[in-house]
Amino acid sequence: MAPFAVEAMLHEQLLSRIAMVGAELRPAITTILESIAGPRPRPTRLSRAVGLDKSLASRLVRAVRATSDLDLMHLVPSPAGLRILADSATRLADPASIANLVRAIDRFEELIDSEPGGRAAIDAQISESSDLALEKRERIAKQASFKSMSFLLGYFSDVLTTTLFLVPSANGKRVDGIEIQRRIGLRRMRPSTPLPLLSFFTEREDAAEENDIRLDTIGGEENASKPAGYLLSDFSTKPIPKYEIVRDSEVTTLVLAGDPSIRAPHQLTTAFVIRNGWPIEPESKLHTLRGYVLHMPCRRLVRDVFVAESLFRGATPRVSFVLPGARGAMRPPRRGGPRHFTEVGLTASVERLPDGPRAYSMPEVTNHEAAVRHVLERTGHGMTPFRGWRCAITYPVPLIEMFWWLEHPGHAES
Secondary structure: OOHHHHHHHHHHHHHHHHHHHHHHHHHHHHHHHHHHHOOOOOHHHHHHHHOOOHHHHHHHHHHHOOOOHHHHHHHOOOHHHHHHHHHHOOOOOOHHHHHHHHHHHHHHHHHHHHOOOHHHHHHHHHHOOOHHHHHHHHHHHHHHHHHHHHHHHOEEEEEEEEEEEEEEOOOOOEEEEEEEEEEEOOEEOOOOOOEEEEEEEOOOOOOOOOOOOEEEOOOOOEOOOOHHHOEOHHHOOOOOOOOEEEEEOOEEEEEEOOOOOOOOOOEEEEEEEEEEEEEOOOOOOEEEEEEEEOOOOEEEEEEEEEEEOOOOOOOEEEEEEEOOOOHHHOOOOOOOOOOOOOEOOOOOOOEEOOOOHHHHOOOOOOOHHHHHHHHHHHOOOOOOOEEEEEEEEEOOOOOOEEEEEEEOOOOOOO
């Protein structure tokens, strides 16, 4: 039997054991809760009746209300917490019900002791089959990642946004990208920390050919060498401090120097144009649009993609998350089967935005719609109709690469 098949079989066997323990715990806990607080027990009633801690009472009620035994096993308190329930209920529940609960708790302890890694390992196994467990563990992990990386890097932003517009190139042979990046609530935790403000990948060539990919300012300046060309002062904190441009191979970064006398701007908006970035006819059914490595820890990340109505009719975007690496190793969103070693287990949904300018609104970001309209007017696309999508993430994981992909229905597989 192949190693992957063996692992899958062992995983299913463990899930079956976990569910069996959950099926035993559910009626045992439910009976005790109803004896204490009636047929529809609530945390406050449990706390008042036997003096249970409110957080423990809440976990017990949520556990027995879980829609599956796996979800119950994720929510249920530890065996120690369940024994507190058993001890507290001795004067209100009959001895047989208490004995049933104690036996179920013993099974729970045996399960935890039999699994290397204990309760944490069991929760990880449950998360493979339970959306509830997966979402909770992912949320906790992302919050911890934000706290640790903010401290280690020495800076963070409350909100970070990217807005990418795809429009036909002037020569009609390629597709241009207009991108707006915003950082709101930008701050350094340590005053002397160098702070990267804008980083982008570009295939830097001489741009001698008409279709060469290049980076322009929204004013049309080619491969601008001064930061002011990319910064939008009307939508940034004033005065804008002096920045450095740091080039490392194909990556260019705008950096606030590690000078404690320079205060980080609370709000910073940058914009640029990617000339000839994509073919006007899709070369495959699913192809990448844009990759972003998140160098800036933030509490909230919002990435928008807008496609001109005249381009890629019927196409819809998807997202994937991978370990940063060579662009030739980019992995498209998985459609089932084993996970590739570069794929990162993060979930994110893509939301279709309403048609028209109201799609540019972003309530959590100051004057966002005005900034977008300004850039579109400057680039000659103030009246261009677009289709738009949004991917919003709370506590995104820093230093992980997120890719936008465009899927074209009816296109032959490449």
